[in-house]
Amino acid sequence: MFNMTKNVVANLLTKSSTRLYPFAVRGHFEGFRGTLVNNIDECIxxxxxxxxxxxxxITVDNKVGTWTCDAMACVYCGICVDVCPTNCLSMTKEHRPVSTEHETISLQGVPKKKKKEAAAE
Ligand code: SF4
Ligand code: SF4
Structure with missing residues (x-):
């Protein structure tokens, strides 16, 4: 009983160790990996x-210039961001929103060949 009273008094006099979520949201820790985004104009x-x-x-079709990602299969490892030679891939500081439907990110860009043809004209 004495031990319990001691804990109750100590808890009343110290700062709460929990937060009033969603009113008090914890900030991101260093290296946080949020939603994967691709700046398709920079993608080669x-x-x-x-x-x-x-x-x-991830599926990339370099002939037609499409980049797709099955967002629900992504494990947020960040390897794609690390290996991207143009740094067009990045991860935001936001969590991907909750979804009840299968979500695929589909982006259409301009393939290298077409960019070259356009530059030559
Ligand atoms: S490499 Fe990792 S972060 Fe990038 S799409 Fe695949 S699972 Fe997601
Ligand atoms: S690694 Fe980067 S430049 Fe290469 S296909 Fe993926 S997103 Fe595009």
């Missing part, structure tokens, strides 16, 4: 991200 469709992705959730 080299397929490095697709080859290195451990969950095989």
């Amino acid at each position: 469709f080299c397929r490095s991200c697709m080859i290195k992705c451990p969950s095989q959730c």
